[in-house]
Amino acid sequence: MIKQTQKRSIETRAKLIRVATEAIAANGHSALRVEEVVKNAGVAKGTFFAHFKDKDALMELIIGAQINEYLDAAEAMTAPDDVDELITRMRPLMNFMTGERYIFDVIVRHSGAAVKEEIGPIAQTFDRTIEIVSAWIAQGQFRKDVSEVLLAEGVQAFAVQAMALHFCAINNQEEMHLRFKTYLQAWLTPTPTK
Amino acid sequence: MIKQTQKRSIETRAKLIRVATEAIAANGHSALRVEEVVKNAGVAKGTFFAHFKDKDALMELIIGAQINEYLDAAEAMTAPDDVDELITRMRPLMNFMTGERYIFDVIVRHSGAAVKEEIGPIAQTFDRTIEIVSAWIAQGQFRKDVSEVLLAEGVQAFAVQAMALHFCAINNQEEMHLRFKTYLQAWLTPTPTK
DNA sequence: GATAATAATTGACCATGGTCATAATTATGA
DNA sequence: TCATAATTATGACCATGGTCAATTATTATC
Incomplete structure (x- = not known):
């Protein structure tokens, strides 16, 4: 068969x-x-x-390929030393993802795979992002009390949040990156005083 | 006029x-x-x-009302002392949001308002969630180096992330809450050793 | 190379959300 | 109470994604 x-x-x-x-x-x-x-x-x-399967499946394929181009570029760069550099590395990708509302919607819709065996193109790029960012974090001046993979997952969560709020009101992209920076400083370099 | x-x-x-x-x-x-x-x-x-305006607008209205019922219930509870209790408080809402894939998609799509003046029903519930959670955090045993509003925004970001990954593969809801817990412990009670 | 089996393509047709010129209803005011 | 304006409702029609039984093209078998 x-x-x-x-x-x-x-x-x-x-x-x-x-x-x-x-x-x-x-x-x-x-x-x-x-x-x-x-x-x-x-x-x-x-x-x-x-x-x-449907129009979305083709969009996923194409957008996935575009994301991978940005990841190629990011991967070619040196590891970031601090939050500012990390944001600089991710900036082009985030700008692409928020360039069109439609793109962001497709990405969010496909950020999780439907079935474990058949992980889609966009979900793959999310995995790849985790790999890249966690490798970066392992080398930089960031907190060490939790795994770099967990930290990378958090970076992604905050990126999505910053992008989602970007579409809110008349926020421009600069504001989005500022917000992202605030999140990441609290996430990656906390100084708790309970 | x-x-x-x-x-x-x-x-x-x-x-x-x-x-x-x-x-x-x-x-x-x-x-x-x-x-x-x-x-x-x-x-x-x-x-x-x-x-x-379209079918989505009605869905937003109805889902927004449903979310508000869960928030009413959450607000009626005492402030959580730790991460576990925080998760317990949010569990019914998160279960509702992930009960149907369609619901989650609608929610994500409307989590940011289109225009500042006209903030939609679902975006309003996001604001309300921030208010409730930040008030909780102010009272509990959580990190104090950043504002409780920022922490609440992070809680929301992690909740969305945990829910998005829930749809991934055959993850059940229990796994979703476990993942959420891991995120929140790292976010709300960090113990960095740079 | 004839024939059977499999893969790929076709396009009429359907499902469903959304539009808009027109009609019906309700308010206004002299 | 009638004329006029404003508001609301109508339903035929359109846009677009998606289906599927029938058809055609390709490959395998002898």
Whole structure:
């Protein structure tokens, strides 16, 4: 019962992704229409859904790839020494994620995998972010009373919170990063006096 | 330019909300259909959208009201002394929020207000949660190096994170609360040894 | 190379949220 | 009480994502 994937199918799928990526580059994520994609790819509508469970699945794929580009860039940098540098490293990615409300919604919706065996592209980038950030934290001047993985998970939680509040009111991106900084200082370099 | 709202309009709106609430009680949030609501309310489809910007706006209203019931219950309790008690206080609300994937998505989508002047029902409950939790934290045995409001915002960030990961894989709710506990211990009672 | 088996594609059709010009109702005021 | 304005309701219509039985293309078998 092994399904033999034909070359034709691989090409069709690639064409759909390419066409969709181009459309997004031109008009933004939220403006993408399935009809438009299949028309420009020269296939029928049903073909689209034979390749992707739904429109969201394709978006997840594309956004996941975009996030990975930012993570590549982040990974290429030196480990941050302090909170300020950590924020600088994450800034481009956070700006991308909040560049369009639609993007952020898709990301949040897919930040957790549906099934353990089948972890989606965006959930994968969350895992990868944890890896990268925890490796950074292990090298920097941060608290040592809890594991760096836990700290990295917290960084992610605060990043999501800062981004969610970014869409609140007329907050601009600079405010978002400031808020993020306040969180991280309290999280990564606490000085409790109970 | 003051719009005079007629009694008829108020009644129609109330009927739509009541009918929708009943339908949700019977079949769950995600199964709600606008067609069904207008049919049972005895009005035309267009009327629905004259009263609510979109289906999401009604959902926000109803879910916001439900959250407020949980907050009422939480507020009636004594302030928690430690992390365990804090989690106990928040447990029913978090269980509700994760009871249906659809509910959580709606909540996250509306956790930030669109405009400062017009803060939505769910965003209001987030504010209220911050108030309640920060008041609790001020009274309990928690770190004092940062403001209780900041700590409360962190509690919320970690709650969202724990809930998002809950949908990941086959994690059950117990695991969610355990994860939440780990976060909160590190956040609220740090013992750094830099 | 004929035939059977499997994979891939098709497009008419459906489900459902949302729009808007028009009609019906209610308030206003002389 | 009637004319006029303002408010509310209507439902045909549209936009768009998604389904599925039927069809076509490819591969395997002899």
